Structures are given as structure tokens and as C-alpha cells.
Amino acid sequence: MANSFFTLFWRNLFKNKVFSFINIAGLALGFAGFIVSYQYINRETSYDRWNKNLEDIYLVGLTQEGNHSDQTPSSLATVLQDNLPEVVRAGRKINYFYGDYPIFGEETIYVKKAIAIDSAAARIFDIEPQYGSLYKSAEQHEATLVTASLAKKLFPKDPDFSEPKKVPVLALPLGMEETIYGVNKHKGLSFLDFDLLFIKEMGGEQDLFTYQTFVQVKTGTDPSLLETKINRLFHDKLAKQANRTASTFSNGSIYLDPLANLHLRPKHGSNSAYVTIWVLGILSMVILTLAAANFTNLMLAQADKRAKEIALKKVFGNNRGRVGAEFLLEACLQCVLAALIALLLLTITSNVLEKWFNDDLGKQLLKSATFLQLLFALLFTSLLSGVYPAFILSAYKPVRLLKGSSISHANRMFLRNSLLVFQFVIALVFIAGVITVKSQIDFMQQTEKGFEPGHVINFKSIGLYYDTKLDGAFQDLKSRLAQKPGIAYVAAASNVPGGAEAPPRKQFTHIDGAAEMDHVGVDIDYFKTLNIETKEGSTTVSLSQLLADSSKNYAVVNETAVQKLGLSQPIGATVSGCATDFTVIAVVPDVKAYGFENKVAPTLYSFKDECGPGHFKITLMVKANAGKNDDAIKAVQEEWNKNPNAESLPLDYTFLDQQYAQQYAKQEQLSNVLYGFTCLSVIIALMGLFSMSAYQISTRQKETSIRRILGASIVAIFIQFNKVFFKIIIIAVVLAIPISYLILYLWLANFAYKTPINNWIFIWISCFFVFMSTLTVAYQSIKAARAKPVDNLRDE
Template identity: 35%
Template sequence: MFKLNLKIALRNLWRNWGITSINIGGLAIALAAFILVTMYFTFETGFDKSNPNYNEIYVIGRTLPDFKTNTTSPPLGKTIKAELPEVVSVGIMKMSYFEFPVTSKNGVVFLSKCLYLDYDAAKMFNIKPSGGLLRPEDSGQNLFYLSNENYKTLFPDNKSGKPEMIGIGSKSSGITGRISGSIYADPHSNIAFDAISVVKEMGVGENYGYNNYNTYIQVKPGTDINALEAKVNTIYKREMLKAGEDPNNKDFKATRTFLDPLKNQHLRPKAGTDANYKILMALSVLGILILVIACINFTNLSIAQAAKRAKEVGVKKVMGAYRFQLSIQFLTEILIQCFVATILGLIIAEIILPKFNNLFTVNLSIWTANSALFWQLPLILIFITLIAGVYPAMVLSGFKPALVLKGNFQTSKQSYWLRNGLLVFQFSIAVIFITGLLIINSQLKYMRTEDVGFKPEQVVYIKNLTIFGSPSKFDPVRDRIAKIPGVKSVTVANTVPDGSDGGKNRYTVDGKEQSLTFTDVGFDYFETLNIKLKEGRTFSRQFKTDTANSAILNEAAVARYGLTDPIGKTIRGCQNKEYKIVGVIKDFKTLGFEKPVEPTIYSINDPCGNPKTEIMLKIEESRMSEVLSTLKSQWPEINKLDGDNFRYQFLDEMYGRLFKKQEQLQSVFFAAALLTIFIAILGLFAFAKYITTGKIKEIAVRKILGASNLQIFKLINSSFFIMVLIANIISWPLAYILTKKWLDTFAYRIDLPILPFMMSAGLTILLTIVTVSIQANGAVKANPVDALKYE
């Protein structure tokens, strides 16, 4: 029976090769998109799952009045381990983003993510260096490992991963160190590094004021996390009071600790952004919708073809075939089409994959041995076969022999409404994608053209190892750089305005304490970045006090304190250091457009600030290459610690990376809009052919009675026009809600425009009229005699 069904299926598919091609082609394209989305979803949700302790690891974070953070102090973890039996292990780590070179006779690598952690943290995260994980013997021992990739670059002949000597910094610095071996850096882990340093104990001698470590705990399976979270918070409050915290401080009262599972850290950390999660969910929904639209297309065309199969079903039923057997036959036909579409989908996905990897900066592969796609694809095949095939099979197998053999066949009203409803649904999704794409384009255009408050163009950031704690230490370097023709200004700071979150401290003005971001700068910082002054002045060498106790606030900081006349007021910061406010600058968007401008204080001398290492210089555009070439040749003399390692980046490119997530979303919506429109037009084309064929005699009669071609085109297009119009009316509220929610994630955004809604309606209506008219053209121009003659 299966062999007979297969033969009949192949014969029918070949006989209706046009519709078959449209069905398979639409499904293949949708499946290619769905396969890529499935691979990406599996990758993004699989971080750290190889860790045997995956479900029992939590990071301890703090909820402060103004923000959340995953940083805590080392003593907290030690106290938790000593007092809470449900905590199996406590690991403490700290990431250093201070980039420095290490060298060997074979080359140089630059380490930008050096992870410092204790032995318990390394064991908790299943970190296994070459030669096994060793426990440092004393607090002074440091086991330093390079990632396999970096180790191979420096020591290509050492296959065993044994210890080696390396140079640190420039070759002329003479600083050396010892690496203990190599280690595999799992790219599919939240604990990303290019080198690690394992110590016996982290934060020795540091108290509760050093909140710059990450504390992870491993709990016993089945632990009540809510109860444990409350215990950890109680310990934290108690220890802070012991450390001298004022119990009446309202900020201390509002501060709480929380536990965030390891599985949340990549996509939805409590202390961080969930942008990755939103992008993944949007991409997943788009992939599912595209596949559903393709299945709808398949269902619609199969029902439309029902008339051609009616007599076949009638004869088979008269000959004794059961409905179940007929359903199996039709499902076999659909399974064959879905199988071919799956193979074509894999081929298309393989072709598109390099561009997809480049867009999302991943390295996915369809053909890896451990790919989840091998078990997911059969499930996808069964899913689409059932979704696209069950209803058509039930409709086709349900025809009554007595009626269809008399030629009295017509599809039911339910099929008619279903067919039209599915077409409306297809175009509704297409309209949502088109509207979303146009609004995303508008927001991105706004982000690229809006004044961000500073000018990163022609500003070069030079990577540097030297710490410039005071202006007197930076002045010799500054003077050498400033003498190069084409250099307009030079400055140094502890951070670059590229979207990085700066450190925060508590500052008090007029008895009011607030949390401010602190930025330690050098002279000419505001001039180099062309940051506008609102009132007062910027730092100047003419005022000796500027290097000691002067500060500048931004507008957001002034607003937070509610100051009306800030110039000359005193602001007290870390270690009770007092500053005199000498100026107020206008807000500038260092964090991009998604986050509001942080209230920030700028000073030249901050005892609690990060070291000033970031050199920035403004260069004349016409002399950019000349200046960079001169800097490279003179750098060993200008900055001996860096020596021959002259590296730079353009600040506008660094700032532009803040738009990457939205540009990804733009690309995804562009592809989704194209795919949905293409699939919908394919279905519309075949559907219009079916409708036109069914009205061939009606058209002939109308032509004989004097109807013009334009009137006939209007007749055929009218029903499709109404359906597409209904699709627009249905989709507009949904598109409005979705795009408004997306725009609400921006602190600085456009007002929701009406033009994209009008444009999506005009585009879909135009495409519908063109598609239907092309298909109806043959019937309109045909000779009425050919359509009306009986024999």
C-alpha cells in the first residue's frame, strides 16, 4: 500500500509541478531561516551548560538605591561559607580589562581579559589547565596560564603545555614572568578570558569597602534559594554594621543582596542589560512566524487544489478506500514535499551561514558532530508535515462520492473562509515586519544623525600601559605628542566615552548624598572631545587648585542634587575629600541612546578613582595618516613602557559599536520582511491563478456582454484588495504596540511616526494588485469562445 501511495504521490506532484515548486520553494526558504534561528537559539541558551555544577551556581549581587551590581567584597564570601551549611563552595574572582602585551621569541599577544580567581572558583567552573588544576601552596604563589590559542602563538613548538618564560610589556622594558602552562578558554561560557591567574585566596587584607570582586556560590541540590537569599542579606547587613556603616543611613537601609543563577548571566542578568535576551526572543518569534506563514501558504494552496482531486477521491471511495487510507496518501504527498524542502532549506542555510555568523559574531556550523540540529531536524520535519498537511488531508479525504462524481463539487464555506483568513494572516505578519523595519530604520537614522553632545570624529584613542597619576607625569608625553604637526590637542583619562560604565562613588552637596559616576581626566579633556560648557569654566593650567580639588559636574548631576547655582559650591567625595565646583558641562551621551546620561563628576585628582591610562588626541583630518605614522615611529621614545607596541583605535568606531544590537535587529527585520512578502506573494500568485481559473467562464460571459478589460481586472482584484486592506487594519494596532515597546527601551528616541504604517499599507496593496493582475492577464486576454465551447 505504501508503495502505491508513493507512486500516486510522485505522479500527482509531477503533474502539478507549478504548485509543487511554489510549495517546496516557499517552505525551503522559510526552513532555511528557521534552521539558522534554531542553531542560534541553541547556542545562546547553551552557555556554561557543560559545567557539571550549572544548576547550583549563583552569583551574589547587590541592589543599591540607583543601580544593581554583581560586585561584592571578599570577606562576604568567606563569612557565608563559614556560616551557611547549604553553601557547598564559595569562589571569588576579578576580571582585569587592562590590556597588556606578553612576548616570546616567536611573537607577541595582547591580553585584554585576564581573569584572577581563587582555587575554589576555578574548581567550581571546571577550569582545567594543562597538567591539571593545582592548588597554590601559599598566598604569594600565582599560577598563571595562557589560553591555548595564545600559548600556541607564543610557543608553537611546545606541545605539552609546560611552563615557559615570557616578557611583559615592550621588549625593551626587561620585565619577565613565568606562565605555568596553557588552558582551554571555552567560548561558550560566561567566564571568558585570554589568560587566568589562580591564587590561593582573593582579596587578602581587603575589607567591606572593596566592592570590586565577583562572588559565586555553589549550593546543595534542592536548596530553597529564596530562604538562602534572605540569610545572605542578613549576613551582609550584619557585617556592614560591624564595619562601621551607619544603621540610620537611608541608602544602607535600601541596599539588599540577591542571588542570580549562572544560567541567567548571559541573557538576563539581574545586574545588567537583557538586550541579548530581547534580540534572541525577537529572532525566535520571527523564525517561527516565517515558518508558520510558509505552512499557511502550503495549506492554502493544497485546499485551493482540492477541486482537481475531487473525482479521484470519489472513485477511490466507491472502490472501497477508507478515509484513513486517503488521509495517509495525502499526508505522504505532503511529507515528500516537506522532505525535499528540508534538504533545500539545509543547502540555503549553508549558503547564508557565513553572513549570519558575521552579523551575530558567532561561529555556528551545521555539520559539527555535536550539533543539536541532527535531532531537531526530524522533529521540525514532522512538525511542518502535520501543521501544513493535516487539514488539507482531512478536507481532501472527506469528499462525498455521490456529489463529486456528478460534477457537483464545491469547497465548503468553512474552507472558503479558512483560505481567505489564512491569506489575511499572512499579509498581517508581512505588514508588521514592514512597519517594524521602517520604524527601526527611522530610529537608527535618528541615532546616527542626532547630536550626542561630543565629537568623536578625528579623535584617536591610543592604548597605553603607563599610569599617569598626576599631570606632571603626563606632561612630558603630552608635550612630545603635541609637537607633531597635525595634532590639535592631547588628553588622558581613566575611561573612554565608548559606552563603558564608569565607577560610582557617593558624593555630598549641601548635606544631600547621591551616587555619581566619577571620571578622572587630564587637562584639555573637554576640548579634545569638543564637549560644550554650560556655565563656569573647564580645567586650566592657570589655576593651580585644579590639580588638587576642583571638580566639574554635568547637567544630570546638577539636576540630581537640585542645584540652582552650583558654581563655587563644595562637593565631598571618597575619603571625605572636598572639591570646589568650577564648571558645569552639557550632558553628552557616553552610554549611547538606550541609557540616560549618568550624573557624573569630573576631576583631575580623585583618591578613589581608577588609574588614568587612556590617551586621546584630536588630529586634523587631512593629516591623520601622517600623524599616526609619525607616532608609530616615535612611540618607543615618547612612551618607553609601551615601546614598539603602538596600537590605536578611532573613537567614532568604538562609539559606533553601541548601535550594533539595533543594526542586527534592523538586518533581521529586513530579511524577515523580504521573506514574508516573498512567501505571501508566492501564495497569492498561485491563489490568484486558482480563482482566475474558476472564473474563466464568468469572465468570458462578461466580455461577450461588453465588459472592458479594466472592469474585469477590477472584478478579480476586488476581493484580494479587501483582504489585504483587512490585513493592514488588523496589523496596525499590533505593529503599534510592538514598535512602541521597542522604542520605550531607548532613553532617547523618535516619536512614533504614522508614515511607516501608511507606507506598509501602500506597498502591500500595490504588490497585491500587480501580482493578481499579472496572473489574471492571461484569462482577460483569452478568446471567450475557447472558454465557453463545450466540445
């Protein structure tokens, strides 16, 4: 019996080659989309899952005026550890805030991701070296680790070292060294993302820096109760201290954010990554459902051709359950075949997909979770595509089928049309989605940002290797560069638009109000370099004026700061912060320096280093004349070579427009994903339309011939065949418009600055599908209409 089943299976497969190809190709595309999506989802949801204490670890953050920040006072960790018995340990983490960290190994490397944590945080995140112990003695509480990839570059002859190695850092003439104690043991992806890790004791009452504070609590601790206790402790012991009353912490409240949430949906950042994986998961299941619907539709459409096969099986003793099981097994075999083809396609196109997702997805393909998910997809698709046809086709009486009665029925036609409508609704929603996402990206790229990043070259942290005093060698460097051909302006700043680190926040006050504001240290040419216009006053301050008037500290504020501080007459107003009184000399537009998802923060720009470490102007921006980028880089390189601190240290720079483009990289990735799924959904929908039209036309050849004999024109027959499909598309459009509008509205709600939904896209999409369906059906319907009637009638 098994042999006869497989013989019939292959015979039916090759007997209906076109329909079999459409079935398997549609399923293969659905499986390919599902596998790729869940490879990415598996990677994104695996962060810190290896940490056995994951459920007990929280980030302690600060909420002010509804805004969440991950920065807290340096002494908070110590206070929590000493006063709360629920807290097992509390630790700190801070990024290296002077840009890239140069290390001189076999080659000089600028480490992009350098962070520092204390010993408690090292235990919270289960940090340990690949070989040996982290500390070499009982008294040691500090160490430096590197990743395996960085170790291979620094020490290619001994990348798996276990004994400490000393390497020069920052600048060779300074004679500074760092002892690297080992290679970090990679246990899996983690929120604590680094190439170079400093484990150092830090914090204290006089520490002016802010940190990310993490706590590990006892198992079973109620986070809401703990949050309440931390808030009370925070206000009693920290926020009201004399040196904190005018700080960013005086009127905030504490929140706890689980470590499991920090990668995808942190309270202090964007949840776009979380939205992306949900969209991917839903889309992949929808695509798989579309493919299954296509399969069901075709199986029901071809039921008449298999009527006698079903009847004979029942005559020879097969009961309804056995016949239904065979149809279900047939669907399952086609699904397995499609899944194998999908795996083959993904293997061939793996390099393209990794570039598309900007991720190494190949590693996820071989993991057990991927195969379990694929097994689930196989079962889901097999049941979805096979159960209903098996139930319906196995129910017919053999006597009626052997007499030649058709097993088609109005209910079957309604179901087939409903499945086609479903396919087109999904395809329409996908197209509307990809157009709107692309429109939002275009909006972010083309809308007024408040500054111009074009032709601006960012030399990161170059000021560390010069005298950063206002009248020192760094100013001399800027003056020399300003005279070079091809260079329009030169400026220094503590932060640049689109940088990895947002400006530090400080509290600034005015007689009419107070606000938590970003602070950016700038020099006199900053606004010219970025072409930031002035709304009120003047940003033009001479160097001699700043030096001569040492008793005054000038500042520039943006429009949001004017509103937040209640400055009715901003020019000349006094704003206090960083233990300094600033005189406002100008108001500039809001600069969308850090993307479009959040409103521009109130910002104060000052010309001196009033706010201390973390606010120093160490980054150099060079504005090149059009077409002179290479000349500008060459001029800086020549000056860099004259600097004794630059020995063996390559010049590190980025183009500001490319750096700023990273602000919408996630949206571009989502656009690419949507584009791929849109193509899949449209192809599957059109394949379903093609197969349905081909089958219907083939079964209506006698009707067509009779219509021709009775005088019907080719155009009339063409319209007759297409009428039902036009109705299907119209119904799909009517259903798709409210669904897609709601989805797009909810997605755009994540952006503070966004493009409106263009209602015309629904008209364009409708016209597109009418055109595509006409093309899909046209060839077959015209061919059938032009056939000689006598040939079709003779066959009868």
C-alpha cells in the same frame, strides 16, 4: 500500493510544476529560517550548561536606588564563606582594568580579554588545564592559564605544553615575567569569558577594588532565604564599618542572580540578547507557520483538480482514513524535500550567515539538538499543513465527485482568504518592525550624544609605559603631540566613551544631598578633545593653576549629578567623595557614553588621581584635524618609538567612533535578522497571493469570456479579479496596526532614549502591499481578460 502512491505523488508534483515549486520553495525558506534561528538560540542558551553545579551558582550583586550593580566589596566573599553554612565556596572575579595586556611570545600579542579570579572561583567555574593538574604542588594556590587559540600564537612550536613557561609581559625593559602553567581545558561556552586567566588570591579588608562575587551553595538551598541572610550579614559586618560609611556600599541591598541568567538577562545589565533569542524563536515559528498556511491554501485551492482521483480511490475500496493518510503522507514528503533543500541552502550560504550573525553558527548545525529541532519542525509543519486538507478532502462522497460536482464550498473560500489575511498580517508586522528598529538605530547614531567621537583616536593604556604623574613624562608626551601638524587636541582620561568598562562608582555627598556617581579622571583638555560644551561655569583650567593650588581639587559634574545632589548653585559648590572635597567649576551636558538603554548616570570628572587605582588617567585620546587621521597616528607612532618601554611593543589604538558604534551592535544585529525574516514573510505572502490568484483566474476563464461577450472592459475585469485581494489587504492592515504597535511599544520600552513610533509607516506599508498585490495579480488578470472569449468557450 506503495509504488502506485509514489507514482501518483511524483505525477502530481510535476503535473502542477508552478504550484509545487511555490509549495516547496515556501517550505524550504521556512525551514531555513527555523534552522538558522535555532542554531543561534542553541549557542546563546548553552552558556555554562556543561557545569554540573550550574543550578547552585549565583552572582552576589548590590542594588542601590533601584539600580543593580555586579560590584561588591573585596571582603564579601570571605565573610560569606566564614558565616553561612549554606555557602560551599565563595570566590571573586575582576577584569584586568588597564586595557589590553601585552605578552611577548613568538609574537607580541595584546590580550583583549584578561581576567583574574581567586582559587575558590576557579573551583566554582571548574577551571582546569588541558593536561596535568592546575597546581604543581600542595602549597600552590596561584596559576595562569591561556586559551588554546592564544597558546598557538604565543608558542606555535609547542601549543599543547604541559610544563610551565615563562614569558615577558607589559614592557621588556621592566623585566617583568608571567609564568603560564598550561592551556585552559575548553568545556563549553561560559560567562567566564577570557583569553588569559590569572588565578590569584585577592581581596581583604584594605583592598579598595571591587569585585564580582560568586557563591556555590548546597543543593536545595532556597535563594530568597539565602538572600535575606546575606543582606543581614552584609549590613552587620560590611556596610556599617567605619571605612565603608561613605562608600558605595553603605545603603545598598544584596541580590542573587543565577549563573544560568548571566549571559542573556543579567540583573545588572541589558536583556537585549534574551529579547533577541525570544524574537528569533517566535519569528522562526511564525515563518514556518506561514509556509504551512501557504501549503494548506494551495492544496485546498487545487482540490477540484483532484476530485476524480479521490472518488476513484474510494470506489476501489480505499476508506476515508486511508485517503486522508495518503494526503498527510504527501504533505510530509514535500516537507522532507523542502527541509533537504533548506539544509543545502544553509551549507552554501554558511559564510554569509556567520558574518550576518557575527558568530560561528556552523558548529551548531552538526549538533544533535539541531537535528532534533528540525525533526520537531518537520512533524509540526507536516501536521499543520496536511491534517486539515486530509480531513476535508477525504470526506467527500465519490458519487457526487464522479458526477462532476465541485468540492469547493463557501467555507473553503473563507478559510483560504483567512489564511491569506494571516500571511499578510505577519508580513505587515515584520515590515513595521524592521522600519522601527532601523529608525531607532538611526536615532542612536544621529541624536545628540553630548560629545563628538569623530576623528578621535584612542590609544588604550599608553600611560602605563610613561610616568603618569601630572607633571611627568606623560604630560611631556601630550605637549609634544599637541605641536604636531594634523593634531588638534590631546587628552588623557581614565575612561573613554564606549569603552568596555564603565567608570567605577563612588558615593559623593553635598550638604543638600548624596548620590552614587560615576567618577572619571580627566585632564585639562578632555572636554575640548571630545567637544563637550559647558552649560555653566568653565572647564578651562590651566596646568599651572592645578599645580599651584595644591590644596584644592577641582571637579566638573554633569546635569544629572546636579539634580541628584540638589545643587541649586552648582558653581563653587563643595562635593565630597574619595576622602576629598571637590570644588565644582563647571556643569556639562549628560554624555551618553554607554549607550541608550539606560539613563545617563550622575558623573563627576576630576583632574587629579583622587580616587586611586582604577581611576588613573592612562588612556590617551588624540583629536585629529579633518582628513588627518593617518598623520596623527604617525605622529604618535614616532613618539612611541622613542619610548624605551615600547621595545617590541606595537602601538595599540582604536577609533573612538568605531568603538562607540559597538553600543548599538546588538540592535544592528537584530535589524539584520528582522530584515531577513521580513523578506521571507513578504516573499511567502506574495507567493501565496500569486498562486491563489493564478488558480482563481484559471478556474474563472469561462466567466471572464462571458463577461467580455456581454461588454465588460478589460479594466472592469481587472478590478473584478483584484477586488477580493484588496479586501484581504485592507483587513490585514486593520489587524496588523494594533498588533505591531503593541510589539514595537514593548520593544522600545527597553530604551531610556528612543525614537517615537512613526504612525506614517503603517500608511506607507499599506500602500506598498496594495502596489505589490496589484503587480502580482495584474499580469494574470490582464492576460485572462485579453484572451479571445471564443477560445475559452470552445474548450467547454
